Amino acid sequence: MLSRTADHLFWMARYTERAENTARMLDVRVQYSLMPQSAQAEQQGWRTMLGVSELQSQFDAKYASLTQKEVLDFMVRDPDNPSSIASCLRAARENARAVRGTLTTEVWEIVNSTWLALQQHLKSRTFEHNPGQFLEWVKYRSHMSRGVTLGTMFQDEAFNFIRLGTFLERADNTARILDVKFRFFDSDTFEDGAQGEFYYLGALLRSVSAFETYRKVYRDAITPNRVAELLILDPKMPRSLVACLCGVVSNLQEVRNDLSHETERLAEELYTRLQSAQIEDILDEGLHHFLTRFLASIAELGNGIGRDFLLPVAPELPEEAPADTAPAASQTQTQTQTQTQVQAG
């Protein structure tokens, strides 16, 4: 398969997944904002979310105040924010359009019609009037896109590169969603949860579609370390870090070439470590520290895949995060766009 085609497929999947996860991350906050809390606490919550997404300075440069309204505008609509839902769905669609011949008609039509319907949503500003419903719609479209990929695509290399993009992006995003929580409560140590924390954890679990699962698995109260265990170490949990790495490893094996040995080794090592890890060890290290290391490894894997298979990918680094947030900055990877000039022909 053409390297450029693989690149488009990989990034189509990453941006689709990123749109979904931006929606999930926003959804936790929107749900939680219904809880009684001070304006200051709410603002702090949004600030943390922007920090984990490495977007705080970009936001501050643009908006005078920080309330749900501004954050939603920035994270849903803003075309200048590369992680906004609109930017992600646009990038997913542009990538799909570039390789539409490689996709089944059904996959292309879902990606294209999502983008067309998004224009209507943006125009009528449903994301302001009813953010919950809009974010639900984004997730729903992402489910359709994934479902039609699994249900119609021939499982060759094209399929493997799509899946690689999905799992890598999802690993990155689950780690960030977890990190928001633990930075928000400003602590890596677990004490018996305050009421607020309990509700926050409930919202977090729902946002990764894990609330019912949690009840089924633990049949017990919601505690932070069990939430972490479920979302990091449980191989049966589709959005857990270990499940994502499992997907990365198996798809990398399928597309193996003469250059990819080192990248494969890195992925396997990360996967093996997660498989054998105990949640206690991770908590001893400090969850935030662990997640920061994990995000760095995911970025390295992304670079490796780019180097071995795709166009030479020089990740374009977002601007430095302000000093008060953690060193996890600058790991949001974006596609190196190869612009093609318009010409008669």
Place this chain on the structure above:
Amino acid sequence: MPNFYDEMYSNGETIRPHYTAFAEWLAQQPPNLIEQKRAEAELNFQRVGITFAVYGDNAGKERLIPFDIIPRVINAAEWAKLRAGLVQRVTALNRFLHDVYHDQAILKAGVIPREQVLNNAQYRPAMHGIKVPSDIYAHIAGVDIVRAGEGEFYVLEDNLRVPSGVSYMLENRKMMMRLFPELFARNRVAPVDHYPDMLLDNLRSAAPQGIDDPTVVVLTPGMYNSAYFEHAFLAQQMGVALVQGQDLYVDDDTVYMRTTRGPQRVDVIYRRIDDDYLDPQAFRPESTLGVPGLLRAVQAGRVGLANAIGTGVADDKSIYPFVPDMIEFYLGEKPILNNVPTYQCRKKDQLDYTLANLSELVVKEVHGAGGYGMLIGPASTQAEIEAFRARLLANPEGYIAQPTLALSACPTFVEAGIAPRHIDLRPFVLSGKTVSMVPGGLTRVALNEGSLVVNSSQGGGTKDTWILEN
């Protein structure tokens, strides 16, 4: 009585025999159903993403080409004549191309002035003496034809470079069959869906000698090109890779594509990029769309290009007037299809005639395309004519003039209901070991009342084209 030929009615009211079944069906349809079907068609085209980009707009901005649901119907006898005329014309054009890049017999015989060919900007000296597979240059031709009267067809242009539109021909048929399956039960419409298979066969035959199982690719300028949908569509339908210049490289006069498993040799390139942009080492150095060294690979006979480099010299408007002479010279036959009488403004007497009759004539740029930069005298204001006169006088060599033809019209849905609109026809002619085509082509329609410009960039639409079998 209208002063143009109506495809559906004779004498303004009698339905022509080949339209009877359609007209009966149309009369039975409730008006709101037709409206509903039109909306359905539009929605479908949008969802499938059958769009084109318009130059001058923001890069990547896409529009739908309006699709009209009343088909353009041609009966079997007229198609047989058109087909024979097309085979004859395209055969002669390929002979001409081979000749001007080899022995130049037609120039030696004085049939066409030597300097008019050799000084033409589209003549590529780099191709002189180069052997191309099967001596075919224009593998794909999109010949624009208009009808002026009963059995009276004129060729407007021979598009021999990178003609586009065939994907609309195929998608229009698919759409009509989806919207109105019952129509195809009532009419024996010749199928066109096998075009991609014919095209692939044709391209494979353009491979360098000795290659048993050639690798074919479609080369596109990229997704912001106006015809990108078509490039992607054809590559997918043929099951071949859609590549951009950056995906290919030339090593030791051989073309390779970069794949996830390393380099793979490419034998035939269906290129949808103009000559000028094809190889920055040979043509425009600033082009980022092409493949450095591609011309060398062609000269070494290591890769087949469809169409070959240098076909523009045969479809240039300054060469167009000589096509009937080519047919007689190479084939010894009388031309079946008419040429439109053409005044070459490079000649003093013909320039004078043109200047004196601007309000009656159509004046076109010799190298123009897409309906840009032309004057339609009868439809222009005095001010427009005077402005054009100044441009013409500044550069007479750059223009030709033709009488304004009374283009035929076909009933078309417009805001006020159904009304006749002018149309043309672009059949796609494939040349390889034989010359072949699917029955029909792309019918374009000028949607504005009285307009003669059918180009999609100028507000034109398209129709399904039916060749009825006997």
